[in-house]
Amino acid sequence: GQQLNQSPQSMFIQEGEDVSMNCTSSSIFNTWLWYKQDPGEGPVLLIALYKAGELTSNGRLTAQFGITRKDSFLNISASIPSDVGIYFCAGQSYNNNDMRFGAGTRLTVKP
């Protein structure tokens, strides 16, 4: 099956710093998505990308759909304490109807 490799596994940063995390796949995806999960809650969609090369922003978040369609990255600028959580990448192809998730990046922001 399709494997998603997400890195880094965890990050500890100071408030105000920028953050970058990425996801690579052994297979091509038609859609890349980035989710954030807070403790005790389900994942919440942050950004969805539908075309290779697409660069999309949502406030302080920016994500890109890699040209090869096998990778994506998420950047968070000027981090704040409420950015703490686990960030998941997910890929979806038209052949497989479901989304495949990475293992997550656990972000800790120190005030």
Place this chain on the structure above:
Amino acid sequence: EAGVAQSPRYKIIEKRQSVAFWCNPISGHATLYWYQQILGQGPKLLIQFQNNGVVDDSQLPKDRFSAERLKGVDSTLKIQPAKLEDSAVYLCASSPDRIYGYTFGSGTRLTVV
């Protein structure tokens, strides 16, 4: 718009017992998913419904797991008998179609002892 509702929030059972989870998707969402999220991992798809028909259940352990979506709205996921390794958060998600990002419920945290 109301979100995806799941119940119960928490459940503790002994191994070999049975358990059922309930999900009410966002109104009008045709597609419904059940995911299993083991601690420290990303969600893994168990089953996908389109209206009341099963689209993909290839990763559902059918010897012990079953799911149904009557009338194309609410869904239940059942485990019988439960094993220790079934301890996880069970997430329900819904989507208006199969292409775009899903909306997840808060999940049911199952502990099998």
